Amino acid sequence: MYRVIGSSIELYNSPFILWITDLSSHDKFYVLPVSMAIFMYIQQKITPSTMDPTQAKIMAFLPVVFSLFMLQLPAGLTLYMVVSTLFGIIQQWLIMREPKTKAVTA
Structure with missing residues (x-):
């Protein structure tokens, strides 16, 4: 995905919304x-896991590491990651929520 977005001529100097004036360059603001790091942290917290405490501490830093990687990558790629993570949060929330109807017992 990085190679496609980074070398796509159609995305060069193409404005998207608000502050994103070029999807092939990094997000200037x-x-x-930052929103990707926040969404990744939320996704980690709502996803059930059975890892040991040492692994959990290492995984807690993963959103920070990914956001540092994304600082200089194209805004289109970061936007893709943000939207994908947001859809993952919504999907996990829908799976984990309590059903509103109760089963009828015979």
């Missing part, structure tokens, strides 16, 4: 990398 760092809104997308």
Whole structure:
């Protein structure tokens, strides 16, 4: 995905919304990398896991590491990651929520 977005001529100098004036360059205001770190942290917290405490501490730093990687990558790629993580949060929330109807017992 990085190679496609980074070398796509159609994305060069193409404005998207608000502050994103070029999808092939990095986010100048760092809104997308910071929001990606926040969404990844939320996704980690709502996803059930059975890992040991040492692994959990290492995984807690993963959103920060990914957002540092995304600081200089194209805004299109970071936008893709943000939207994908947001859809993952919504999907996990829908799976984990309590059903509103109760089963009828015979």
